[in-house]
Amino acid sequence: MSMRKLALYGALLLLTVAAPFLFPAYQTQLATLWLMIIVALTWDMTGGQMGYNSLGNIFFYGTGMYVGAVITITLYFPLAEYTDASRSETFTFTPEMYFTGMVLGTLGAGLFCALSAYAIGPLFFGLRGPYFAIGTLGLAIAAGEIVSNIDILGGGQGISMPVYGGDFEVFKKIIYYVFAAMGVVLIVFLSWFYQTRFGKAINAIRDDEEKAEAMGIHTLRYKLVTWAISAFFVGMAGSISAFQLIHFEPLETAYQTINLGIFMVVCVLLGGKGTLWGPVIGAILFHVFKEVTWNYLLGWQWVALGALIVVIVVFFQDGLMGWLRHRKPEWFGIRVESREARASA
Amino acid sequence: MDNIWFNIGLLLEYPIVNLKIIIDGVMIGALFALAAYGLALVWGVMNVKNLAQGDFVIAGGYVSWTLAQMGVYPLLGVPLAFVIMWGLGWVIYKTVITRVIERDLFTSLLATFGLAIMMAQIMNLIFGSDTQSVDMHWPTWRLGELGIIELPAAKVVGVVMAAILAIGVVLFMKKSRMGQAIRATAQDSRAARVLGIDTEKVYAFTFALNAAICGAAGAIIVMIWVIQPFYGITYSVRAFVIVTAAGLGNLPGVIAAGLGIGAAEQYGAHIFGIGYQQAIAVVLLLVVLFYRLMRQRRLRQVLQ
Numbered sequence: 001m002s003m004r005k006l007a008l009y010g011a012l013l014l015l016t017v018a019a020p021f022l023f024p025a026y027q028t029q030l031a032t033l034w035l036m037i038i039v040a041l042t043w044d045m046t047g048g049q050m051g052y053n054s055l056g057n058i059f060f061y062g063t064g065m066y067v068g069a070v071i072t073i074t075l076y077f078p079l080a081e082y083t084d085a086s087r088s089e090t091f092t093f094t095p096e097m098y099f100t101g102m103v104l105g106t107l108g109a110g111l112f113c114a115l116s117a118y119a120i121g122p123l124f125f126g127l128r129g130p131y132f133a134i135g136t137l138g139l140a141i142a143a144g145e146i147v148s149n150i151d152i153l154g155g156g157q158g159i160s161m162p163v164y165g166g167d168f169e170v171f172k173k174i175i176y177y178v179f180a181a182m183g184v185v186l187i188v189f190l191s192w193f194y195q196t197r198f199g200k201a202i203n204a205i206r207d208d209e210e211k212a213e214a215m216g217i218h219t220l221r222y223k224l225v226t227w228a229i230s231a232f233f234v235g236m237a238g239s240i241s242a243f244q245l246i247h248f249e250p251l252e253t254a255y256q257t258i259n260l261g262i263f264m265v266v267c268v269l270l271g272g273k274g275t276l277w278g279p280v281i282g283a284i285l286f287h288v289f290k291e292v293t294w295n296y297l298l299g300w301q302w303v304a305l306g307a308l309i310v311v312i313v314v315f316f317q318d319g320l321m322g323w324l325r326h327r328k329p330e331w332f333g334i335r336v337e338s339r340e341a342r343a344s345a
Numbered sequence: 346m347d348n349i350w351f352n353i354g355l356l357l358e359y360p361i362v363n364l365k366i367i368i369d370g371v372m373i374g375a376l377f378a379l380a381a382y383g384l385a386l387v388w389g390v391m392n393v394k395n396l397a398q399g400d401f402v403i404a405g406g407y408v409s410w411t412l413a414q415m416g417v418y419p420l421l422g423v424p425l426a427f428v429i430m431w432g433l434g435w436v437i438y439k440t441v442i443t444r445v446i447e448r449d450l451f452t453s454l455l456a457t458f459g460l461a462i463m464m465a466q467i468m469n470l471i472f473g474s475d476t477q478s479v480d481m482h483w484p485t486w487r488l489g490e491l492g493i494i495e496l497p498a499a500k501v502v503g504v505v506m507a508a509i510l511a512i513g514v515v516l517f518m519k520k521s522r523m524g525q526a527i528r529a530t531a532q533d534s535r536a537a538r539v540l541g542i543d544t545e546k547v548y549a550f551t552f553a554l555n556a557a558i559c560g561a562a563g564a565i566i567v568m569i570w571v572i573q574p575f576y577g578i579t580y581s582v583r584a585f586v587i588v589t590a591a592g593l594g595n596l597p598g599v600i601a602a603g604l605g606i607g608a609a610e611q612y613g614a615h616i617f618g619i620g621y622q623q624a625i626a627v628v629l630l631l632v633v634l635f636y637r638l639m640r641q642r643r644l645r646q647v648l649q
Binding site: 053055129131133134135138139141142148149258262265269299302305306307310314315317 | 394441444445448449450451452454455456458459460461462463464466467469470578582585589618620621623624627628630631634635638641642
């Protein structure tokens with residue numbers, strides 16, 4: 001790695017660490033930004049790098065929320081009493097109980113999501129192209145509808161998480177740093193992962209699955225592992241979101257098919273599919289655009305969002321990185337022979 | 346768990362309840378089949394999977410509801426919704442769909458998903474999130490012991506209108522020049538172009554026709570049930586279930602699957618409780634997808 005690149009990454013890391021102190025009023029926003037980056041990067045693992053466009057990755061986010069909450073609560077209290085809507089007693093968590101629950105719940109949520117991705121993968125990866133997208137969308141919608149009918153999980157009301165007893169400012173910083181650490185780990189992991197033989201293999205699956213299979217790649221195994229890794233991170237992010245939001249309910253928060261579930265796809269398309277930094281840049285642009293314009297649109301924000309999706313998909317599908325690659329191929333190590341050079345050769 | 350067994354027991358003990366459920370299911374299913382036929386049409390002709398299908402249905406319902414508020418006789422709302430949604434479909438084709446036809450399938454899926462969000466939100470802003478319906482003030486017939494089978498006249502008229510619309514569309518596709526051009530384009534768009542068919546015009550016509558069929562279905566739905574801006578996605582999902590189960594260009598299959606899913610949903614709602622009705626529609630989609638997958642696997646083994 002060259003010195004310049006090293007300095008750039010160092011500066012970015014420093015900015016990440018210092019951000020909540022530089023912009024104390026926007027700490028929650030910054031935490032949500034990291035959440036967007038995480039879900040966009042994990043979506044791109046299967047969507048951009050492996051060619052399986054899922055519309056249902058939000059399933060792992062919602063499941064992560066519920067698993068994290070259930071683990072945290074059942075460590076100390078019976079779940080049925082805790083989620084009973086008519087309960088009168090209050091359940092208090094000491095800081096020690098709170099953080100034990102957060103760590104174990106989040107790890108458990110990640111593992112559960114990874115395992116469930118591995119388990120349901122053989123069914124879903126048989127579906128190709130748009131059928132995969134529709135099937136995964138169906139999975140997310142069905143999960144939300146079913147969970148909202150299960151009383152022990154709070155039914156349609158959802159679950160209220162334990163509340164952090166200490167200072168609220170400290171709480172916001174904790175959430176930010178957990179999300180940021182997860183995001184940085186994910187970026188470092190992916191920059192290594194895409195360089196390995198494994199990364200090349202999933203790219204081969206995207207480019208031509210039949211040929212990849214003929215080359216001796218056990219495609220299903222590669223697809224399962226990639227989906228499981230992506231689900232691991234989304235599940236953990238979901239669990240942390242549950243702690244951040246304090247209260248969540250199944251249809252609008254946990255399995256929010258049309259909010260975060262579609263945002264992650266839009267972020268990736270905006271930034272550029274199949275690149276490492278595209279989803280990150282896309283998530284930043286999208287989140288900033290959304291937060292800046294949201295309050296001025298007076299109720300029309302969701303319409304504007306739908307229009308934005310249509311415009312990005314129809315006119316700007318290669319994304320920022322794709323556009324850059326087209327304009328400045330030498331930045332990406334692509335050599336383009338000019339017409340004169342080819343003519344003289 | 347106990348009340349599930351109780352509900353199943355109820356079905357076995359009183360067979361007439363089954364009849365009631367099936368009649369209800371068939372009435373709903375007829376309207377699902379209409380939306381699904383439109384989806385199959387667009388899917389087959391221009392290879393666009395329209396996730397905004399359900400929102401066209403709901404939009405048609407709101408057109409008819411608005412007209413009824415303005416004093417138009419509700420039955421007239423059906424042809425008027427057909428015409429107005431035709432126009433909307435044409436506009437959407439010219440602005441968005443025409444640009445995604447040639448692209449990969451995920452593009453059209455995502456673009457129509459964006460459209461679905463837009464339409465649902467616009468309807469929410471204009472009409473509010475309350476459920477709406479048009480009251481026909483028609484009698485309800487009761488049949489069977491204790492009048493257990495309710496047969497509202499509005500539902501019967503709705504099903505008859507759906508049937509008339511379906512027959513009209515089928516005759517149009519079979520007999521008219523435009524219908525023949527549409528079918529030719531579905532078979533091979535390049536050959537159709539070579540033979541002098543303006544495929545761009547055919548695409549626009551097909552998409553507008555689809556929106557119109559959905560709009561008319563929505564105008565019927567608003568007479569016999571309720572509509573709400575965010576109900577669209579479940580109609581889209583049902584349309585996808587039906588088309589995936591029946592296959593493209595298989596009209597009897599679409600009708601059978603539509604009636605089947607209507608009945609299945611009613612049975613599910615009866616056995617598991619009304620809260621599961623949406624979940625059942627979506628789970629049926631997954632079941633149908635995986636069933637197709639298994640069948641293809643078997644086919645693959647035979648080829649090997």
